[in-house]
Amino acid sequence: MEDLRDKYEVVIGLEVHAQLKTKSKIFAPDGCEFGKDPNSETSPITLGMPGVLPVLNKEAVNMGILTGLALNCEIPERCKFDRKQYFYPDLPKGYQISQYDEPICVNGYLNVKGKKIGITRAHLEEDAGKLVHAGADGLAGSSYSLVDLNRAGTPLLEIVSEPDMRSSEEARNYMEELRNIVRYIGVCDGNLEEGSMRCDANISIMPKGSKEFGTRAEIKNVNSFSALQRAIEYEIDRQIEIVEEGGKVVQETRLWDDNARETKSMRGKEDAHDYRYFPEPDLMPLKISREWVEEIRAKMPELPQAKRERYMSLGLSEYDASVIVEQMGLALFFDEVLKLGASPKIAVNFIMGEIAAYLKETKLEINETKLTPENLVELISLIEKNTISNNIGKQIIVDMMKDGSKASEIVEKRGLSQISDTGAIKEIAQKVCDTNPAQVTAYKNGKVQLLGFFVGQVMKETKGRANPKAVNEILKEILD
Ligand code: ADP
Ligand code: MG
Secondary structure (H helix, E strand, O other), rough: EEEHHOOEEEEEEEEEEEEEEOOOOOOOEEEEEOOOOOOOOHHHHHHHOOOOOOOOOOOHHHHHHHHHHHHHEEEOOOOOEEEEEOOOOOOOEEEEEEEEOOOEEEEEEEOOOEEEEEEEEEEEOOOOEEEHHHHHOOOOOOOEEEOOOOOOOOOOEEEOOOOOOOOOOHHHHHHHHHHHHHHHHHOOOOOOOOOEEEEEEEEEEEEEOOOOOOOOOEEEEEEEEHHHHHHHHHHHHHHHHHOOOOOOOOOOEEEOOOOOOEEEEEEEEOOHHHOOOEOOOOOEEEEOOOOHHHOOOOOOOOOHHHHHHHHHOOOOOHHHHHHHHHHHHHHHHHHHHHHOOHHHHHHHHHHHHHHHHHHHHHHHOOHHHOOHHHHHHHHHHHOOHHHHHHHHHHHHHHHHHHHHOOOOHHHHHHHOOOOHHHHHHHHHHHHHOOOHHHHHHHHHHOOHHHHHHHHHHHHHHHOOOOHHHHHHHHHHHHOO
């Protein structure tokens, strides 16, 4: 397959649905909280009763504008809502209120690892309910499905990219950056596994050098970044095989099965005219004043790219900066620590080292531990003042996360302060030399790399409390 890949160029465009974190639904007063009893958030509007009218949720619009601005979009002065008709059991009205030809955001882009990916549009729409296929849910053999309409009417922002991506890796990078952005601006929790962010990947292939795109297939049901990449890779190979055998790729929607690691045809892809879009008669077109846009722009927090660049300007590597930004809780914690004036270098070593390891092991978020930014800053200042060594710091940070104690308290209680008293260190160093005469002779005969051995022994004797610089100097004095 590898050499066949060289003959083709891959074209990918993503449609990403982000569930907006509003308190209530986009056109109804029901709550949007996840995990409520099935069908408990179902007003007559959500149920599609005759005679009810939708009322637009302003917060959903605010979030749509904020996201558009973060994605470098224009926010047209006017947008409107349209009905998209299709019949499905999780859609009681028989149509979805969406936006068709006048969306809330247009003409944006995102810079992803140096590549500019165009964003065609982003539009507001309502989500459908959730079907639970009882047979698949453990009641094997049952011949019915259940519907939970709590999710019906939850606000979504569908973000449609240009077909600008050329590999599964680029698609994944784009999706990850989009997730970072919606999380940092607080409009979506970006959880692919729980479906609060969902992605349809449109994929086609064409002979290298061709100007005309091939027919695309749309892949649904990818619920992790790695699954997205796997699904695209699979789909590229599937399409190449079809074309190589003289066949034609058909425009269709395919479902990714992450267990079987393959896509399966779900349905022929509808064209826009199949949905019989028309303007939603129950909602006025929406005028968005420039003042409104500027009001929202003023609330824009620092975006992930700017955050990474700021961290790098503090001396972090690009890798470290990216790893911290990927974990929003850690990044916000790091920002607090920086605000309190701590050395970024030492703080990063702790965050990327012991803290990250502990969080990974316990599957906790930083704000679920008892470590406060103030306490980390105090620990760092003890190291900077040479009250404790870096090593001791590493030993006590886990306790600080577990019980919330202050570094100075632990140091005091356990007598961990650094020994800089040269007299005391000299005594221990002398003892180490006396008990290891063979090594001393070897050292004197030119095996100078044994110095590390002596330093290690002194550190062991002092339980890591001796000032390493002083230990080195004193040992050299004795041995040379
Ligand atoms: P639909 O609602 O029919 O899926 P949209 O316009 O919402 O259509 O989305 C089309 C998506 O498919 C966009 O992300 C676009 O970039 C992408 N796309 C369009 N043509 C191709 C193609 N030939 N190959 C890959 N992706 C494509
Ligand atoms: Mg679409």
